[in-house]
């Protein structure tokens with residue numbers, strides 16, 4: 277019985293794995309902290325050492341796709357998996373299940389919101405598809421998104437268009453844009469009396485543009501329009517509280533910048549909107565105002581879910597503001613050097629208001645896929661080539677564990693490639 281209670285507290289007890297593995301090192305590293313410490317390698321070295329990925333034979337610069345977990349999260353997952361293997365129906369459904377409410381609380385603290393507005397699920401696709409398919413829209417109702425939203429969400433809207441006769445409009449932009457009002461106006465100009473929903477991708481995955489979500493939400497609400505935010509790349513990277521965005525719905529994956537295990541996600545719905553959203557997966561009270569109605573997802577890994585707890589401990593050990601500043605610094609570090617190389621172009625704003633981790637780069641004369649392949653085959657640098665609409669570049673995304681020496685290798689590689697073209 278005592279053991280069950282301890283497991284229920286799991287990641288959030290005094291005996292958390294984070295306390296066992298990292299707390300002392302993190303405390304030690306604090307000695308090196310100053311206000312301008314985004315450049316402080318004594319501090320960040322401790323963070324890098326907490327990830328096995330920092331010692332990988334390949335340099336991972338596609339953390340926008342999915343991020344590795346720090347050692348503490350890997351070990352937590354292993355611990356829970358071993359436990360579940362002893363008898364999943366007992367350990368998952370009677371023991372780990374008790375960890376969900378403390379986890380909801382801590383996710384809410386991280387998101388700066390009410391735990392009764394948080395549902396835990398498997399990824400941003402599941403979270404946002406729940407909202408998209410759950411909204412009681414009628415034939416002729418209009419939704420405004422952009423061509424730069426994530427394909428899984430664009431496809432969900434297209435499916436609603438086909439099935440229910442809603443009208444799905446997609447704006448287009450030429451990024452980078454360093455002017456919020458221009459973006460807000462583009463959404464505003466597309467509004468008609470039939471517009472019911474605006475769908476915004478907080479950080480555009482293709483190119484890293486940060487969208488002015490709060491300003492768009494304020495404009496939309498004045499016209500009675502609800503706002504859905506895809507926060508797949510912003511949660512646990514940008515230092516914001518979900519209610520500050522003034523949106524109505526927010527979905528994110530936790531396996532990106534939170535570094536939780538792959539297959540973990542979260543949905544936030546403003547309290548007074550929960551009742552009207554139909555669950556994507558059935559629930560016995562589909563019109564209930566209890567956010568838990570979105571968690572009847574069938575048999576799944578409660579081990580993954582519980583290991584999110586240690587990712588939160590790790591995140592709080594650093595602090596989101598610090599993390600945002602460091603990752604922005606890392607992006608600027610390589611991109612500012614790279615843009616001085618003849619033939620190399622940076623496709624993303626380097627200002628902190630308009631981008632954080634992600635930046636696009638191209639080398640004159642090479643297609644994005646060619647540059648991506650060369651970076652990997654000749655330099656063991658893993659990125660992703662993006663050739664989509666007006667975005668033609670390689671996407672580079674560092675994370676907190678990225679070493680400056682690895683970014684030097686990236687700049688050096690770009691220089692060598694550009695010279696040879």
Ligand SMILES: Cc1ncc(COP(=O)(O)O)c(C=O)c1O
Nearest residue numbers: 399400401426477481506508529
């Ligand atoms: C902006 C954006 N939204 C949603 C997703 C989907 O995330 P997941 O595959 O974890 O559901 C991604 C994935 O890269 C993304 O970039």
